[in-house]
Amino acid sequence: MGHLTYLALLAGCLVATAPLELVLRVRVYARWRRLLLAVLPEFVVFVVWVLYAIAQGHWDYSDERTLGVRLPGGIPVEEVLFFLVVPVCAVLALEAVRKVTGWDAGYPVPPGDSPGSIAATDERGADRGAESGPGTSEADR
Amino acid sequence: MSYSVLAVLAVVGVLVVDLAVYRTRMVTRRVFWAAYAIVVVFQLLMNGVLTGLDVVTYDPDAIWGPRIAYAPVEDLLFGFAMVTLTLASWAAVNRRANTARRRGFDTDTRPSRTR
Numbered sequence: 300m301g302h303l304t305y306l307a308l309l310a311g312c313l314v315a316t317a318p319l320e321l322v323l324r325v326r327v328y329a330r331w332r333r334l335l336l337a338v339l340p341e342f343v344v345f346v347v348w349v350l351y352a353i354a355q356g357h358w359d360y361s362d363e364r365t366l367g368v369r370l371p372g373g374i375p376v377e378e379v380l381f382f383l384v385v386p387v388c389a390v391l392a393l394e395a396v397r398k399v400t401g402w403d404a405g406y407p408v409p410p411g412d413s414p415g416s417i418a419a420t421d422e423r424g425a426d427r428g429a430e431s432g433p434g435t436s437e438a439d440r
Numbered sequence: 441m442s443y444s445v446l447a448v449l450a451v452v453g454v455l456v457v458d459l460a461v462y463r464t465r466m467v468t469r470r471v472f473w474a475a476y477a478i479v480v481v482f483q484l485l486m487n488g489v490l491t492g493l494d495v496v497t498y499d500p501d502a503i504w505g506p507r508i509a510y511a512p513v514e515d516l517l518f519g520f521a522m523v524t525l526t527l528a529s530w531a532a533v534n535r536r537a538n539t540a541r542r543r544g545f546d547t548d549t550r551p552s553r554t555r
Contacts, residue, residue: 304489304493304495305490305495308486308489308490312482312486315482330534333530333533333534333537334530336529336533337526337529337530337532337533338526338529339529340525340529341522341525341526341529344525345522348446348450351446352443352446352502355441355502356499356502357442357443357498357499357502357503358443358496358497358498358499358502359496359497360495360496360497361493361494361495361496361497364493364494364495365495382522385522385523386522386523386526388479388482389475389479389522389523389526389527390526390527390530392475392478392479393471393472393475393527393530395475396471396474396475396478397471397475400470400471400474402469402470402471402474403469403471404466404469404471404472404531404534405464405465405466405469405531405535406531406534406535406538406539407534407535407538407539407542408538
């Protein structure tokens with residue numbers, strides 16, 4: 300695969316997790332504004348870390364296994380994408396576990412997203428979500 | 441600072457953010473550890489390919505030395521910090537948005553209080 304090695308790995312992550320949104324309907328991409336907001340702190344911190352690591356020579360990237368496009372600071376474009384793709388996959392995993400198990404993640408469950416509703420999601424039955432939910436959602440704030 | 445030192449500091453930092461800043465307490469929740477268990481399997485796979493194929497190479501002086509699936513053990517700390525910071529932020533964003541909505545406030549116009 301040569302120059303596409305790193306990029307293909309990132310694409311593989313997105314393809315592998317896509318069914319969580321498309322089939323399980325975890326509504327992570329659907330809440331894209333929240334997703335961007337949630338990824339932002341991680342993105343800033345870790346890009347700064349990588350820039351420091353490159354400057355200090357802690358690690359380096361192969362020009363044969365990447366596109367060879369380096370952004371300012373010597374960071375490959377794939378590495379920047381990594382800090383967007385991987386957190387999105389992590390959020391998809393969290394929401395998938397939460398949806399399947401109904402375990403509390405510390406924030407109120409959006410309407411129509413209670414664990415018992417998985418089978419009924421196709422119904423889209425108006426605003427009945429208010430009284431459902433796992434019952435633990437507002438317990439710890 | 442070496443990669444090793446930074447990796448340890450990052451883990452401490454995200455624990456502080458999760459427990460004391462956001463107070464999302466993700467690391468105390470089953471749902472977090474179940475998700476992390478899934479993520480770490482894929483991390484070992486992807487990182488194994490990245491380091492096994494020498495997409496990324498490390499300065500031996502910046503790491504402790506032991507490796508798991510080709511990658512320095514520090515990468516596990518790096519990955520944990522990255523995932524935990526992301527999921528705690530996600531929980532914080534959703535807590536605010538869903539709580540605002542439930543109380544009848546419009547999510548987008550509610551003034552944000554940073555803590």
